[in-house]
Amino acid sequence: MSAGDEPKAPGLLDGKLSPTRPLRASGNLFAFALDVARALPRRPFQVREFVQQTWFVASVTILPTALVAIPFGAVIALQLGSLTRQLGAQSFTGSASVLAVLREASPIVTALLIAGAGGSAICADLGARKIRDEIDAMEVLGISPIQRLVVPRVLAAMLVAVLLNGLVSVVGVAGGYFFNVVLQGGTPGAYLASFGALAQVEDFWSGEIKALVFGLIAGIVASYKGLNAGGGPKGVGDAVNQSVVITFLLLFAVNFVMTAVYFQLVPPKGA
Amino acid sequence: MGVAVQVEGLTKSFGSQNIWSDVTLTLPPGEISVLLGPSGTGKSVFLKSLVGLLKPEKGSIILSDADIVTCSEAKLYEIRRLFGVLFQDGALFGSMNLFDNVAFPLREHTKKSETEIRRIVLEKMDMVGLAGAEGKLPGEISGGMRKRAGLARALVLDPEIILFDEPDSGLDPVRVAYLNQLIVDLNAQIDATFLIVTHDIGTARTVPDNLGLLYRKHLAMFGPREQLLTSQEPVVQQFLNGRREGPIGMSEEKDVAQVEAEMAALAARGGDQHNGVGPKGATGGDAVPPQLEPSPGLPERRAVRRRQERVARMLHTFDPATAAAIRESLPPDLLARADAGVFASSPDVAGRHRSPDEPPTSVLPGPRGQW
Numbered sequence: 001m002s003a004g005d006e007p008k009a010p011g012l013l014d015g016k017l018s019p020t021r022p023l024r025a026s027g028n029l030f031a032f033a034l035d036v037a038r039a040l041p042r043r044p045f046q047v048r049e050f051v052q053q054t055w056f057v058a059s060v061t062i063l064p065t066a067l068v069a070i071p072f073g074a075v076i077a078l079q080l081g082s083l084t085r086q087l088g089a090q091s092f093t094g095s096a097s098v099l100a101v102l103r104e105a106s107p108i109v110t111a112l113l114i115a116g117a118g119g120s121a122i123c124a125d126l127g128a129r130k131i132r133d134e135i136d137a138m139e140v141l142g143i144s145p146i147q148r149l150v151v152p153r154v155l156a157a158m159l160v161a162v163l164l165n166g167l168v169s170v171v172g173v174a175g176g177y178f179f180n181v182v183l184q185g186g187t188p189g190a191y192l193a194s195f196g197a198l199a200q201v202e203d204f205w206s207g208e209i210k211a212l213v214f215g216l217i218a219g220i221v222a223s224y225k226g227l228n229a230g231g232g233p234k235g236v237g238d239a240v241n242q243s244v245v246i247t248f249l250l251l252f253a254v255n256f257v258m259t260a261v262y263f264q265l266v267p268p269k270g271a
Numbered sequence: 272m273g274v275a276v277q278v279e280g281l282t283k284s285f286g287s288q289n290i291w292s293d294v295t296l297t298l299p300p301g302e303i304s305v306l307l308g309p310s311g312t313g314k315s316v317f318l319k320s321l322v323g324l325l326k327p328e329k330g331s332i333i334l335s336d337a338d339i340v341t342c343s344e345a346k347l348y349e350i351r352r353l354f355g356v357l358f359q360d361g362a363l364f365g366s367m368n369l370f371d372n373v374a375f376p377l378r379e380h381t382k383k384s385e386t387e388i389r390r391i392v393l394e395k396m397d398m399v400g401l402a403g404a405e406g407k408l409p410g411e412i413s414g415g416m417r418k419r420a421g422l423a424r425a426l427v428l429d430p431e432i433i434l435f436d437e438p439d440s441g442l443d444p445v446r447v448a449y450l451n452q453l454i455v456d457l458n459a460q461i462d463a464t465f466l467i468v469t470h471d472i473g474t475a476r477t478v479p480d481n482l483g484l485l486y487r488k489h490l491a492m493f494g495p496r497e498q499l500l501t502s503q504e505p506v507v508q509q510f511l512n513g514r515r516e517g518p519i520g521m522s523e524e525k526d527v528a529q530v531e532a533e534m535a536a537l538a539a540r541g542g543d544q545h546n547g548v549g550p551k552g553a554t555g556g557d558a559v560p561p562q563l564e565p566s567p568g569l570p571e572r573r574a575v576r577r578r579q580e581r582v583a584r585m586l587h588t589f590d591p592a593t594a595a596a597i598r599e600s601l602p603p604d605l606l607a608r609a610d611a612g613v614f615a616s617s618p619d620v621a622g623r624h625r626s627p628d629e630p631p632t633s634v635l636p637g638p639r640g641q642w
Contacts, residue, residue: 137362140324141380142376142379
């Protein structure tokens with residue numbers, strides 16, 4: 001839209017209620033993602049920033065993730081424990097629990113934490129830099145903030161998400177084992193032996209791929225919102241809030257799509 | 272020598288809100304220019320447009336054969352290396368200490384060795400009087416130090432154009448005086464083109480070669496300092512004297528009758544000469560105070576002679592008061608040539624912002640009440 005030759009009278013609408021406004025916002029986000037993709041191969045790659053950010057994102061997410069993963073595994077174990085008993089399929093408790101953790105619980109927990117802890121931290125960091133003119137200063141110094149700041153952060157979020165997914169899988173399965181065997185009196189042998197009955201290696205890979213995509217989305221949305229923060233400290237707060245909400249919405253939607261695709265690509269065992 | 276920046280017909284709006292339109296001026300190479308304007312007239316927006324952080328809708332900004340408004344992103348990043356920008360609060364990177372902040376552009380853009388970077392950084396830090404503070408974090412130092420550190424960072428790539436966004440804000444008058452001296456000294460040393468956006472009338476009266484005033488979404492006037500300092504234009508006079516009497520109101524324009532009444536009251540008191548001292552270094556009257564000279568021991572500002580030749584060419588285009596003030600500043604040889612009419616035939620060399628054929632720039636639309 002070119003601002004017309006005549007300055008338009010400020011009206012009620014002023015473009016704010018235009019039906020295409022949400023389209024424009026998502027278009028901008030997508031364009032930003034493309035910019036990031038274009039800056040990805042550009043040298044020099046910011047190794048230092050990448051390592052620092054990976055450490056940073058990991059440090060804000062690992063502990064909460066582990067703490068969320070334990071009760072999550074426990075809940076699944078409890079639900080399954082009683083369900084399998086009702087169905088008379090106790091021998092499948094371990095298998096079902098692994099399946100639930102690997103396929104859904106662990107990508108979802110990863111998504112929550114990578115968006116809620118990692119993404120919000122990235123967004124707040126970039127937003128604070130934006131309102132202090134640091135981003136402008138960087139651009140004026142001839143350095144692209146996308147290449148210098150965003151690319152390392154997005155890659156860091158992706159790497160950490162993949163690692164977190166592994167962590168959640170292990171902690172979730174271990175938590176499930178503990179609750180099933182120790183608290184519900186299941187048999188350790190049966191629990192372990194049934195691991196491979198329903199679950200397969202592809203389940204793990206699908207979880208990892210989901211986590212990779214979640215990390216990508218969380219990193220992009222957080223960076224986009226952070227770099228477009230405005231209006232002082234309140235603007236940064238708003239940006240963080242929006243970034244978390246948008247990331248959640250996107251992640252759950254993408255999770256659904258990826259799960260649907262997964263079942264088309266990889267037939268369940270024995271089906 | 273710094274590069275010239277030619278701005279033509281520049282128009283910027285945010286949504287339906289017009290910030291300014293049709294701004295045309297040329298920053299002459301190597302000279303110091305000051306852009307004044309009431310708060311909220313988009314002076315910072317103008318600076319950001321100059322470095323391509325904001326895209327104006329219309330017009331062009333030409334420097335070294337590239338148009339910043341329309342050029343590609345890659346070209347823009349290349350051109351930006353010609354710029355050094357001092358942001359209002361220095362815009363230092365909060366996570367790095369001062370040394371790393373100043374070294375940042377060198378590390379990103381050059382393949383210099385760490386020892387050489389160290390030498391350059393310490394030299395620039397010394398230049399702005401920050402020797403010994405290299406290890407401090409931006410959060411630990413005062414606003415004045417942050418500003419000077421931001422200046423050192425802006426200088427480190429040897430820019431051709433340096434933009435200052437309110438270098439005086441948040442500083443005490445003594446530090447402002449030092450900073451102004453620093454600006455003049457820097458200009459003498461590196462001969463880059465300077466543009467300072469400020470509210471400080473003291474700075475505007477003594478530092479620059481050229482003055483401009485943004486008012487009511489237009490560039491009200493831009494020209495040699497003498498032109499604005501001797502101007503009879505009510506807006507320019509009001510601003511330079513820092514008084515309430517005049518067309519500029521607290522939040523919006525005043526109606527004509529009120530302005531006339533105020534001006535009559537002012538005249539009854541004896542005019543600006545007897546109006547006392549205004550805020551921010553505004554002093555009464557239209558005297559053209561002497562310009563700041565570089566500190567002793569530094570080379571002369573090469574821009575001075577260039578500017579003298581430039582204004583001598585334009586001499587016959589100014590009104591008598593301005594011309595008289597300019598004549599006082601010119602050396603005898605140029606004055607003789609100007610009077611002999613040698614310059615009159617080559618208007619183009621004079622810089623495009625004030626060619627002799629143009630009407631005087633100081634034509635303002637009347638206040639809203641008159642329309």
